[in-house]
Amino acid sequence: MRRGREVTLRDVAELAGVSSRTVSNVVNGYANVTERTRLRVQQAVDQLGYRPNVLARNLARGRSGQIAVVVPYLDTPYFSELLQGIIRAARVQGYNVLIDQTDGDREHERMLINHGSSRLLFDGVIFSPLGLSQEALADRDPALPLVILGERVSDGTFDHVGIDDIAASRQATEHLLDLGRTRLAAIGDQPYETGEAAQLRTRGFREAHERRGLPVREDLVIGTPRFNRVDGAGAMAHLLDRDDPPDAVFCYSDLVALGAIHTLVGRGLRVPEDVAVIGYDDIEDGRYSNPPVTTISPDKEMIATTAVERLLLRIGSPTPPPGLELRAPHRLIVRESTAGRASSMIT
Amino acid sequence: MRRGREVTLRDVAELAGVSSRTVSNVVNGYANVTERTRLRVQQAVDQLGYRPNVLARNLARGRSGQIAVVVPYLDTPYFSELLQGIIRAARVQGYNVLIDQTDGDREHERMLINHGSSRLLFDGVIFSPLGLSQEALADRDPALPLVILGERVSDGTFDHVGIDDIAASRQATEHLLDLGRTRLAAIGDQPYETGEAAQLRTRGFREAHERRGLPVREDLVIGTPRFNRVDGAGAMAHLLDRDDPPDAVFCYSDLVALGAIHTLVGRGLRVPEDVAVIGYDDIEDGRYSNPPVTTISPDKEMIATTAVERLLLRIGSPTPPPGLELRAPHRLIVRESTAGRASSMIT
């Protein structure tokens, strides 16, 4: 079998007594083929076990039938959950998904956004940038269809899909305030160029305070390089080491929240009695942790399908459509980490 | 730019004043090219910003430069952690990774193991089967290089990479027995064809008992359709509802363990004081849960690199190498869920 010349269009054509172009038409389901021919060709296809050679097809068509999805870290549950939806949506449209993880490396991100090192490997990219600067985004190859996830305002040459981070963060913060907490901390700020997502959350955090006429406890706004457990655990420890520690914490991701809770429990503090904790992302882990984590739940399914939809539209269109700002819905899900035992439930 | 004829080998050749074949040689780093020519060509390449068209290259070479990784569920942390290693290892070798998730669907798995619906999309597959029967494996296209992960004994036509599940499970069970626990439960058995992995773990569980001359509490061996949190939580609830509930539980995955702990804590029981819990896989979640989960930690990095290495070897070799049984190391990592507060640590 190996290397043993495979069945081609021409073989099928010969057997069916038609031209190879007609076989191609049948295989691709083109319109103008008589039922008679279609049947004969189909028979030949089945008999020979013909399967199209995607490589040749793609070369001839000038597109690869693949899209790339670029995320900073694959093992971040938020991304893998999102990825799942993206793969499904793409497959439905006959597209394959290439996955790449950048580890937040700027150079790597920059390269990928410019078609990687070779042409035509993928027809478009869904990108979740981390270290990518605005300039890098600006002077990329504009011919490569692009959809950005997360926080990055579109400059009109690509689409951006995300939730309203400011509103969501405000809502999260208000929830903590509604509980009567007064010393609110925020974990995850990133006050530098590539930390846009974080900054929006901080802004929501502030706005919530402003609306109630409360001051923000600036010393309780803690930065973390990443949104993961370790950083969350570390930041929480840091917070607890001061006098007048917080009685509630808004974490910029569920992982950060899980890390924070880990530290709290480790120090013998009770969640939420001593410190209430709210997260962001609604990953599965948060639903089953002890206590389950109150969180902002973005509609991941919607984000995934919207991203794929827009990207394919962009790929298919000869004149690039305008870059849109697309907002997926989100909602606050209250669980034990803020509301206490009463509200526990397995979703 | 769009559709605006891209730079080809021939363009470069013309500028450099050599044949296109020579340019190809330079681009691919072939040996016999004088420094002089190489330089001139390289200059032309840089000047024109030439990037090879992978599609054309692959068509000419007759291989796609891609491997597929097929897992049942992408959002299972164990898989996404493994995937990460696989992607890295493949990239180093110049291979791209296509990811597919089957949701455990037999038909889908069967299709993928036969090259999917088209030829040459990928040169080989790393497969983590769930619903795949032995026959399906047997009558697959033998020309497609295959490496199987998890529990599936090789029939000699593919490689199998995994840890020694029986030994690992025995070790996990012995750890519980060493703690002085006497009523051991096991959650995750799957006593049907496609549940081989589960069955091996059950076997290890039994062997540990046998070695100590202890009887297995058969009524405490609980099956679950999947190795996830929900099933773990449900099975645990089930166990607690009987009289004479277990004082220790061996869970066949960390997710199951997290689910079980969720239920235990939810019912006001203490882990490990009332019930000790041990998991399997060593996913990150388990390290940061409350309490952190004792677990069997397979060397995922090793599994990933070995799988890729073997697959590429298989792809590159004209005569298929014999199918090997490859064992990656594992170790027991003791955390609070069995050992109590003393052993807590953030790894």
Added chain:
DNA sequence: CATGCTGTTTGCAGCGCTGCAAAAGCGTAG
């Protein structure tokens, strides 16, 4: 100076498919 030898470069065919435009069929109208 012819001969052979290694090292470098070239030309051509072809991977298997699709785009395009022309050719062929076919039914209806003049």
Added chain:
DNA sequence: CTACGCTTTTGCAGCGCTGCAAACAGCATG
């Protein structure tokens, strides 16, 4: 019976690259 418009089928060129084998060095040797 011819002309016309429509649908169906075909032929050809070419996507951009690499495999192969031949051609052409350049150099040492007899």
